[in-house]
Amino acid sequence: MDSGFFDLYFFKNLENSNDKIKEVVKKNDNTNLALLCLNQMKGRGRKGRVWKSKEGDLTCSILIKKKLDISEVGRINIIIVSILINIFEDLGIDTVKFKWPNDIIINKKKVAGILIETSISNNTVTQFVIGIGVNIKSWPNGFGCSSTSLFENGLNIEAHKLFFSIIKRLYYFIENYSKIEFLLLSERLSNYFFDKKSLINIYNGKNKSAGFFSKIGPLGELIIKSNNKNLTITYGEIV
Numbered sequence: 001m002d003s004g005f006f007d008l009y010f011f012k013n014l015e016n017s018n019d020k021i022k023e024v025v026k027k028n029d030n031t032n033l034a035l036l037c038l039n040q041m042k043g044r045g046r047k048g049r050v051w052k053s054k055e056g057d058l059t060c061s062i063l064i065k066k067k068l069d070i071s072e073v074g075r076i077n078i079i080i081v082s083i084l085i086n087i088f089e090d091l092g093i094d095t096v097k098f099k100w101p102n103d104i105i106i107n108k109k110k111v112a113g114i115l116i117e118t119s120i121s122n123n124t125v126t127q128f129v130i131g132i133g134v135n136i137k138s139w140p141n142g143f144g145c146s147s148t149s150l151f152e153n154g155l156n157i158e159a160h161k162l163f164f165s166i167i168k169r170l171y172y173f174i175e176n177y178s179k180i181e182f183l184l185l186s187e188r189l190s191n192y193f194f195d196k197k198s199l200i201n202i203y204n205g206k207n208k209s210a211g212f213f214s215k216i217g218p219l220g221e222l223i224i225k226s227n228n229k230n231l232t233i234t235y236g237e238i239v
Contacts (some may be wrong), residue, residue, distance in 0.1 A: 010038075012039060017059050034061075034062045037059045056136055058159040063128070074221060077116060079180075085098065098192040100216065102114040102115070116128055116131070136159055182219070186220070189216045199211070200224065200238050201239055202238050212225045
């Protein structure tokens, strides 16, 4: 990996890694950043939810300065989810699944989550922050879902090694972004969808959609079969 691609930052204790990396970039405006925190005290997930972690788990944030059309934000999610699935499989876990849009599941329990925050100007993303949390040691429950950890599934890996593995693979994807065949990547990701047989409910604000999984589209969108028609959902949450 080109050591110049990311400026690396390491912290023992932080309130929140995404907030900190946005603070750091103000002093280092033209650089891609990767930040590892050993103990995050106020992690958050989507919709302001709390992300609980303990020392030994992975809490990290990555800030990348790259201009993208706003419609391509879901492709960053495809990349990160694919990276995490590949790493877990390389470590020997063969029961990894994906719950759209940003949860990684092992044996029907959440093991990792992703939070992407963007800076947008004139419908163009100018930079994005990727927050990643992985339960390595702990598996807190609550918040509407059961969780697990890599340790509970027989893996003993240190957070910093997982961090370096993620940013090494991410570097490759970002450097080769224009060459990525997102259709093939999304088709592969569709194979990991967590529930292909049951009726799923998706909420987007006050709107609700229901249907059966069809596929993940090349922009990261969820496509379901509803009333014998394909329905494309670009933003929401499966509940």
